[in-house]
Amino acid sequence: MPSPRVAVIIEDDADIRSLISAVLQGSGFDVHTATGGIEGVEKVRAEHPVLTTLDVSMPGIDGFETARRIRAFSDTRIVMVTARADEEHARLGREAGADDYLTKPFRPRDLRARVDALLADRHDD
Template sequence: MAAGWRAMVVEDEVELAALLASYLERDGFEVTTCHDGTSAVAVAGEVDPDVVVLDLGLPGLDGVEVCRRLRTFSDAYVVMLTARSDEVDTLIGLSVGADDYVTKPFSPRELMARVQAMLRRPRPVGGSDRAGGEDRRRFGPLVVDPVGRDVWLDDEPVALTRTEFDVLAALAERPQQAFSRRQLIERVWGPSWVGDEHLVDVHVGHLRRKLGDDAAEGRFIRTVRGVGYRMGAGG
């Protein structure tokens, strides 16, 4: 299913990196491997990967910093690998733009399932504003275009990662619906995803920051107590 997709594996355990690369290649990816963070950032700029499998505990430039730097020029899906299962490490990784995480030890098949689920994400195409043949959702000064995968605020483009856009598009597709974390997980990460559902909160936090949205006010993304999130009316 991955013919034409490019992947990077950034892992200092050479044997594990080779194993993961073999699974990705078997699934049709063109794979580049790196064993340290500094070279990973440089190589990513050259190969422009679609997916990056990134170890959190790299020597020198760790996975968090690598991810932070990747996000300055790449919207690749990033899956963080961590040997530590506590929530703090996971959320630190996600806070700099990782899309998902897998905790060691893990099955390579589990990782591939996560990667495949990301690449199969549905792209919402319904829209309430169809002027000019365009499928767009408008929330005051915020415009979400699920077809072109563009977002504008006050007529200025907003740069989102792929996962941030997918979360926003899911909310925007049904603005009157309050989505639970699990519902958003199923729409964005897939129904078979297993892990800490609070990663939804992390991505919503990213969106609010980029949209200049206050969590208490909920101008665009509103918190529904005891449920989850829904789109606000804007203004």
């Protein structure tokens, strides 16, 4: 069962990881970070987050494979955060298990709004 207000950020870029952490901590989340897909999968398994943000382009396994592995055991809400803005990547992300797709660069308020919408939607399930 996901833990309320726990988030895992899987992002290899330190600046973006720091920005997402600040946004989510400001929204009351207990934030855990990982710099790659394998580490991120293990953080999700250990922390049971209600929310996971996930970069698509990472060394090792990419965000699509990371999302598939997370979906095998977790119903955490997944927001893919990526520089790839085309529809094909958004479709691949959703097929891999992402709930939403946010392109870089993004405004912090856009991330907050999407997170709020996803978590409000969770309560409607």
